[in-house]
Amino acid sequence: MKYIDGFRNHLAAKAITEDIHKLAGELSVLNMEARIMEVCGSHTMSIARYGIRQILPENVRLISGPGCPVCVTDAAYIDAAIELAERGIHVATFGDMLKVPGSSRTLADARSAGGQVHVCYSPLDAVKLAKENPDDEIVFLGIGFETTVPPVISIVKKAKAENLKNISVLTAFKLVPPALEALAQDENVAVNGFLLPAHVSAIIGADAYSSFVEKYKVPSVIAGFEPLDILLGIKGLLEQLAGGKAELVNQYARVVKNKGNRIALDLIDELLEPADVSWRGIGTIPQSGLALRDEFAEYDASKKYNITVEGGAPDLRCRCGDVLKGIILPDECPLFNKGCTPLFPVGPCMVSSEGSCAAYYKYSR
Amino acid sequence: MQPITNIRGDQVTDTERILLGHGGGGKLSRNLIDREIVTRFGVEGPLVGLPDGAQLQIGKETLVFSTDSFVVSPLEFPGGDIGKLAVHGTVNDVSVSGAVPEWLSLALIIEEGLEMKVLQRILDSIKEAADEIGVKVVTGDTKVVARGQCDRLFINTAGIGRKIPGLETGVDRIMQGDVVITSGTLGDHGMAIMAAREKLTLNNDLQSDTGSVHRLVEAASKWAHGVKFMRDPTRGGIAAVLGEIVEDRSFGIVLKEEKIPYNPDARAVSEVLGIDLMHVACEGRMLLICDSKIAGNVLKAWKALPEGAGAEIIGEVTDDNGRVILETQIGGKRMVDIPQGELLPRIC
Structure with missing residues (x-):
């Protein structure tokens, strides 16, 4: 248990916080504000859960990025999943997806109306479901970033090995580096430091960001999800800003290696290929997703059931896209806590426990 | 679509259905209870304020009355089973209402096919828990439903206790x-x-x-x-x-x-x-x-x-x-x- 408490030690937190305040003081002399984007949803959640925003100096702002997989899932994808459930196909998914609004309904609504929607903690639960119900068709909702991809596609690997024909994956996988690139190119995004994801980096490796940092010259630190990890990450970014540097630093080296996780990367490469994918609120980013290779087409639900993931019409008043890009804070959206709450969410950022609007609503209203 | 209204005048559409979240014990549950139960039964009397147990004045004595249903899955788990839970859940609601629990009812809804041995173990467990606390099972009911119409075993218990004098909480x-x-x-x-x-x-x-x-x-x-x-x-x-x-x-x-x-x-x-x-x-x-x-x-x-x-x-x-x-x-x-x-x- 030291791995939990060791990284939540209050004395260490106090010391790092003092350093952060000193560095922020140096920045304010230069009339500078640190605008740090935490890219990953788990960072957003952790920052809110430990009250980190409240102990930071005024000129250090944390901006939540697009790294919550549920939040960037297109309404059209939800519509497609609902359509599958309505066709009598069993839809298996991580629980967070249940309440995400599609164009007009959620998967929870579809389940309540009689659709077979199963919540799984592990993708392998879906394989079990397929074996136990050989006469039924099972589709697993394959969303997520590089971290989630390998366990989800292990479904395909297992199904192929065991000759299971009644299971497939509806893919909407997304990649972090192309999203960073899109953010860096967007003129509306004002960020001068990136707190890079922990688990995604464990898979893709620190080297995966080298060219990005070199090209865009933004201070970037890979940090873990524990509160001390995050504070150290922020401190590292402030040091770079104060010293006029723009480097890639791997603060989470106890887990993240330069080359990443070879086994996971090989599995991804064997089964998947880069694809254009649509991000809710952001739009299509070229080559920012992963789709099953043609040889695995029988496990690709969109091909198997000839279902298209496009069109969806989310509520136009919802500004999740601007929240995801850090252009506005969640409580600056006109719907925040007025028509959009975790109980009755309009946008996906309010749905997922990792969503920045939900984190704001839960912890800092 | 023609909206219909409930007793309080809230509009309910034809497509509105009960969601699993309505049973989660959070805000959604609370909304359901406030909108559909309180408006009908909790306008006056012991249900007002939704305490854990109803306080009922019988002559000079105050009794506390509470009920709870149990649908836990799996039926047996580390540290207990649905039987123990069914005793403790209701006894605890009566206790925290400031009363000494005395009597319990026990209603079983059993799915066709439940192993008799499992039922025996759970009933033994109910007896053990009730004896340890000193409450008596004094009334009950048994129903069996066809396979698939419930998940193995559901239990409802209700409990009555005597209010401890002077222990007024709220x-x-x-x-x-x-x-x-x-x-x-x-x-x-x-x-x-x-x-x-x-x-x-x-x-x-x-x-x-x-x-x-x-x-x-x-x-x-x-x-x-x-x-x-x-x-x-x-x-x-x-x-x-x-x-x-x-x-x-x-x-x-x-x-x-x-x-x-x-x-x-x-x-x-x-x-x-x-x-x-x-x-x-x-x-x-x-x-x-x-x-x-x-x-x-x-x-x-x-x-x-x-x-x-x-x-x-x-x-x-x-x-x-x-x-x-x-x-x-x-x-x-x-x-x-x-x-x-x-x-x-x-x-x-």
């Missing part, structure tokens, strides 16, 4: 400066069930905390004048209990994260599943809010009991309007919110 009595005490580690039950259901083999020791709190209530009743509020934090955890207490009140509650006792194994499961233990159910713990002057006495008396050995003072009542604030381990502060809807289905 949210209205809570004042700034009062302290919040828990009788032990929080969230063990919910996490034990999830670990069993998901077959998480991180640890072998995590057990449900299912148990009776009647002795804890009895112990605290020695200082009845200073006891303000008692509740067993079941679905929704302490976040739901404390959140409901402060709702629309002129006081708030501040909790100190480092003081809140958690079982290391429950924490491990919660970290893996990404669940906040403050939202997770206990089935054998109680929260008590009391005058700070008697807190030391209550704590000492509780710690002397096996079921109160892990008791701790975890926070205090402040003037922060209607909010529960957690002072985090690292010195930050954040709001503690009432869980919304479905968190962990069928844990009790």
Whole structure:
């Protein structure tokens, strides 16, 4: 248990916080504000859960990025999943997806109306479901970033090995580096430091960001999800800003290696290929997703059931896209806590426990 | 689509249906109860304010009456089973209403095909739990439904107890400066069930905390004048209990994260599943809010009991309007919110 408490030690937190305040003081002399984007949803959640925003100096702002997989899932994808459930196909998914609004309904609504929607903690639960119900068709909702991809596609690997024909994956996988690139190119995004994801980096490796940092010259630190990890990450970014540097630093080296996780990367490469994918609120980013290779087409639900993931019409008043890009804070959206709450969410950022609007609503209203 | 209205005049559309989240013990459950139950049955009388048990005046004596249904899956789990839970759940609701539980009803809904041996084990377990507390099962019912029409076994119990004289509790009595005490580690039950259901083999020791709190209530009743509020934090955890207490009140509650006792194994499961233990159910713990002057006495008396050995003072009542604030381990502060809807289905 030291791995939990060791990284939540209050004395260490106090010391790092003092350093952060000193560095922020140096920045304010230069009339500078640190605008740090935490890219990953788990960072957003952790920052809110430990009250980190409240102990930071005024000129250090944390901006939540697009790294919550549920939040960037297109309404059209939800519509497609609902359509599958309505066709009598069993839809298996991580629980967070249940309440995400599609164009007009959620998967929870579809389940309540009689659709077979199963919540799984592990993708392998879906394989079990397929074996136990050989006469039924099972589709697993394959969303997520590089971290989630390998366990989800292990479904395909297992199904192929065991000759299971009644299971497939509806893919909407997304990649972090192309999203960073899109953010860096967007003129509306004002960020001068990136707190890079922990688990995604464990898979893709620190080297995966080298060219990005070199090209865009933004201070970037890979940090873990524990509160001390995050504070150290922020401190590292402030040091770079104060010293006029723009480097890639791997603060989470106890887990993240330069080359990443070879086994996971090989599995991804064997089964998947880069694809254009649509991000809710952001739009299509070229080559920012992963789709099953043609040889695995029988496990690709969109091909198997000839279902298209496009069109969806989310509520136009919802500004999740601007929240995801850090252009506005969640409580600056006109719907925040007025028509959009975790109980009755309009946008996906309010749905997922990792969503920045939900984190704001839960912890800092 | 033609909207229809309920008794209070709320519009309900044809497409509105019951969601699993309506049973989660969070805001969605509360909305359903407020909109559909309170408007019909809770306008006046003992149901007003939705206490854990109804207080019924019979001559000079006050009786407390409560009921609960149990649909936990799996039926048997580390530290208990649906039978024990069915006794403890209702006994605890009666106890925290300030009464000594005396009588129970027992209604079984059994699915065709349930193994007789399982039923026997669960009935034995009910008897053992009831004997240990000293409550008697005095009436009951048995129904069998066809395969697929329920999941193995559902149980309903109702309980009646005698009110302990002088032990008057309620949210209205809570004042700034009062302290919040828990009788032990929080969230063990919910996490034990999830670990069993998901077959998480991180640890072998995590057990449900299912148990009776009647002795804890009895112990605290020695200082009845200073006891303000008692509740067993079941679905929704302490976040739901404390959140409901402060709702629309002129006081708030501040909790100190480092003081809140958690079982290391429950924490491990919660970290893996990404669940906040403050939202997770206990089935054998109680929260008590009391005058700070008697807190030391209550704590000492509780710690002397096996079921109160892990008791701790975890926070205090402040003037922060209607909010529960957690002072985090690292010195930050954040709001503690009432869980919304479905968190962990069928844990009790």
